[in-house]
Amino acid sequence: MDNTVNTLWPYVWRQRLGLALIAGLTACASLLASLEPLPLKILVDHAIGGQPLPGWAPDVSERWLLVGLAALGAVLFFAVSSALDAGLTWIWSVIGQRMVVDVSGDVFARLQRLSLRYHAERPVGDTLSRLTTDSWSVYSMASTLLISPIQQVLTLASVGLVAWQLDSRLAVLCLAAGPALGVSSYLFGRALKGRAKDTREAQTRVVSFTHQVLTAIPLIQAYRAEHRNRGVFGQLGEGAIVAARRAALWTSSFGMVNGAFVTAGSALVLWAGGLRVLEGSLAVGTLLVFLAYTRTLQQSADSLLRIYAAFKPIQASMDRVSEILNSEDEVRSPVKPAPLPDGPGKVTFDNVSFGYERGRAVLHGVSFTVDAGETVALVGHTGAGKSTAAALIPRFYDVWDGAVCIDGVDVRNAAVKELRSRISIVLQDPFLLPLSVAGNIAYGRPDAPREDIAAAAVAAHAHSFIQKLPQGYDTPLAEGGSTLSGGQRQRLSIARAILKDAPILILDEPTSALDPETEQAVMEALAARRQTRTTIIIAHRLSTIRRADRIVVIENGRVAETGTHDELLLAGGAYARYYTAQARGVRDVA
Numbered sequence: 001m002d003n004t005v006n007t008l009w010p011y012v013w014r015q016r017l018g019l020a021l022i023a024g025l026t027a028c029a030s031l032l033a034s035l036e037p038l039p040l041k042i043l044v045d046h047a048i049g050g051q052p053l054p055g056w057a058p059d060v061s062e063r064w065l066l067v068g069l070a071a072l073g074a075v076l077f078f079a080v081s082s083a084l085d086a087g088l089t090w091i092w093s094v095i096g097q098r099m100v101v102d103v104s105g106d107v108f109a110r111l112q113r114l115s116l117r118y119h120a121e122r123p124v125g126d127t128l129s130r131l132t133t134d135s136w137s138v139y140s141m142a143s144t145l146l147i148s149p150i151q152q153v154l155t156l157a158s159v160g161l162v163a164w165q166l167d168s169r170l171a172v173l174c175l176a177a178g179p180a181l182g183v184s185s186y187l188f189g190r191a192l193k194g195r196a197k198d199t200r201e202a203q204t205r206v207v208s209f210t211h212q213v214l215t216a217i218p219l220i221q222a223y224r225a226e227h228r229n230r231g232v233f234g235q236l237g238e239g240a241i242v243a244a245r246r247a248a249l250w251t252s253s254f255g256m257v258n259g260a261f262v263t264a265g266s267a268l269v270l271w272a273g274g275l276r277v278l279e280g281s282l283a284v285g286t287l288l289v290f291l292a293y294t295r296t297l298q299q300s301a302d303s304l305l306r307i308y309a310a311f312k313p314i315q316a317s318m319d320r321v322s323e324i325l326n327s328e329d330e331v332r333s334p335v336k337p338a339p340l341p342d343g344p345g346k347v348t349f350d351n352v353s354f355g356y357e358r359g360r361a362v363l364h365g366v367s368f369t370v371d372a373g374e375t376v377a378l379v380g381h382t383g384a385g386k387s388t389a390a391a392l393i394p395r396f397y398d399v400w401d402g403a404v405c406i407d408g409v410d411v412r413n414a415a416v417k418e419l420r421s422r423i424s425i426v427l428q429d430p431f432l433l434p435l436s437v438a439g440n441i442a443y444g445r446p447d448a449p450r451e452d453i454a455a456a457a458v459a460a461h462a463h464s465f466i467q468k469l470p471q472g473y474d475t476p477l478a479e480g481g482s483t484l485s486g487g488q489r490q491r492l493s494i495a496r497a498i499l500k501d502a503p504i505l506i507l508d509e510p511t512s513a514l515d516p517e518t519e520q521a522v523m524e525a526l527a528a529r530r531q532t533r534t535t536i537i538i539a540h541r542l543s544t545i546r547r548a549d550r551i552v553v554i555e556n557g558r559v560a561e562t563g564t565h566d567e568l569l570l571a572g573g574a575y576a577r578y579y580t581a582q583a584r585g586v587r588d589v590a
Contacts, residue, residue: 004315004322005141011102012142018095019142022088023150029084030154032077034162037292039073096139104135107324114324115331116396117356125208130320134200137317144311155300163293166286173269174294188254195247197316202240209236262295269294331395337415340422341407344372344503344534347393351402354392361400362388364557370550372407375527375535377548379578385557386538387428390506393536394423406504424502428509428538430493432481437466438473440481440492444500452499459525460495461518462488487514494522507537511544523547542582551575 012019108131111119119127163171213220213229220226273290276282347370355361362385370376378386391397392404395411403410411419424444432440441456442448453473457463465488469475481489494510505526511519523544526535539545546565553560553574560574568575 003326004318005145007322007325008103008138008141008318011099011138012146014102015095015099015142018091018098019146022091022095022147025084025088025091026147026151027154029081029088030151031158032081032084033155033296034158034293036074036077036081037289039070039077092143096142099138099142100135103138103321104131107131107135107321110324110327114327114329116391117330118327120356123204123208123211125206125211126204127324128211129200129204129207130324134317134320137314137321140314141311141318144314152300155296159293159296159300163290166289167282170269170273170282170290171293173272174265174290188250188257191250192247192254195243195250196314199240199243199247200316200320202236202243206233206236206240209233266291266294331398331416333415333417334413337418338409338413340409340414340418342503344532345406345422346370346372346408347504347534347536348405348408349389349392349402350405352389352392352399352404353401354388354397354399356388356397362557365402366554366557366559367402368552368559368562370534370536372534373532374550375537375548377537377539377545377551378554379539379545379551379575380554380560384554386554387508389554390508390536390538393504393506394420394425422502423504423506424497424500425506426490426493426497426508426510430481430489432477432484432489432492434477434479436471436474436476437469437492440477441473441495441499443496444502448499453495456495456499457492459498459522460491461521461525462491462495465491487518490514491518491522494526498525501533503533505533505535507535507539509539510537511539511541516543519544540582542579553578 111127111131160171160174163174209232213233220229269290270287273282273287277284277287349366349368352363352366353361354363366385366389368376378389380386388397392399393406393411395416398412403412405411406414406419406422433443435443438450438453441453441462445452450473454463457466457473466473466475477483481492484492490510491514497505497507507526511522514522519541520543527547537544537548545551548565550562550564551568552562553568555574561568561571563571563575569579
């Protein structure tokens with residue numbers, strides 16, 4: 001818990017001035033709580049009962065005037081109390097939102113920096129839940145650990161002091177339930193945290209499954225899985241209901257036990273005070289004030305002692321946020337990064353081994369070189385490790401053994417930001433954001449002028465269809481570019497890489513959704529820039545592969561052979577088999 005609090009405490013400390021103001025207003029509210037019942041005593045004991053006023057009070061002989069003063073005092077106390085409550089609510093909303101925005105902003109930034117492995121191992125729905133819901137735990141932490149204790153302690157002090165002045169014996173009885181409430185909070189605390197954690201995890205499973213389904217609607221409809229998914233959703237929803245029911249049972253049981261203690265304490269004060277009224281040693285108005293004080297004191301003591309139990313459910317969300325903020329990024333920049341060359345660099349794989357899970361390597365001792373300004377194609381069966389090898393160049397993952405170097409500099413020794421600024425990537429599944437067409441093309445160069453954006457679109461053969469869109473380059477795209485065809489999305493992705501104009505270009509199936517004519521035109525546009533960049537192409541179309549200066553064939557995570565198209569055909573090895581199979585219309589290369 002200490003590590004979690006230490007992680008989130010700086011976000012609270014940033015708002016210390018606002019929290020100090022809240023503490024001041026809370027002190028005023030606590031003082032006011034000790035004075036609110038006094039008009040009732042004036043009415044009962046002095047206006048109705050005819051008892052003389054205390055020596056410090058002004059001499060008021062007319063009883064009707066005392067009644068008016070009691071009524072006016074009640075109204076003033078209510079008005080001031082309402083104003084304080086409104087002020088506290090407004091300030092809390094501002095301060096709380098700032099804390100939450102700070103935390104969620106840092107969580108969002110952290111999530112963007114964490115490696116692909118981290119995201120691959122966690123459902124997107126779980127991550128979204130931590131970002132949007134659990135980030136509020138910092139607000140709850142400040143309220144529970146800081147403001148609430150101050151408020152309850154000040155209320156206990158102010159009301160207890162006034163009660164002690166009125167009658168010390170009854171003041172002691174007012175707090176008699178305190179120890180029992182403390183024991184109850186301690187005993188229930190662990191169970192409340194566990195039930196809160198179970199509830200959050202059950203709700204997260206529902207969100208994660210919903211996210212997965214909504215991102216795969218075409219597949220679900222094609223395979224008529226709607227009814228099956230409805231059943232799974234029902235099961236997950238039932239699990240969330242069961243978890244929530246258990247949490248509610250423990251919470252209500254906790255409230256019932258504490259309520260019993262508070263009621264017993266009130267009954268004790270009423271019994272002892274009533275006997276003293278009958279004996280004539282206690283005024284009726286004083287007893288009525290003490291009954292009000294009893295409720296206030298016991299509620300404050302209950303709230304103070306509940307802090308432990310109340311903090312446990314909050315801690316479950318705090319832990320989930322802290323886990324992200326404290327996650328160690330396996331891909332990070334070194335303290336003293338090595339500089340990279342400005343122009344197209346020589347990319348070297350030196351005995352590289354890597355896998356996504358320990359004990360299950362995908363690449364085994366892979367070694368090959370792509371000279372500066374050279375175009376090399378990676379060829380192999382599906383799952384051979386081509387895309388995995390390409391992902392190691394921008395350090396989406398770090399190698400297990402060996403090294404990936406650019407001009408002799410191990411990419412692990414370069415600054416991540418600088419490394420990735422030198423690389424453009426066109427992925428097999430083009431990612432488009434819910435921005436305008438121009439915004440998507442310029443994602444790697446946000447400050448690019450419109451003429452450069454248009455030139456990149458022309459080179460990618462996207463300009464003609466962009467012009468036909470409702471707002472041209474300013475047309476906003478739906479999430480994932482779902483309003484465009486696969487070929488259109490791919491051309492925008494290629495235009496984005498062309499506009500970035502990085503010295504190293506990685507093309508992972510860049511033309512899989514393009515017709516042969518468009519593919520040829522796009523590849524010619526990319527070839528025109530060959531001399532100014534180092535290019536690595538992953539493709540299964542031999543028309544694309546043949547344009548490469550060299551071909552690296554990967555089989556089962558190992559380099560099987562390397563050479564030009566003609567050299568590999570003459571060798572009669574793996575590449576020759578791929579070429580023959582595709583020439584016969586068998587598409588077995590990925």
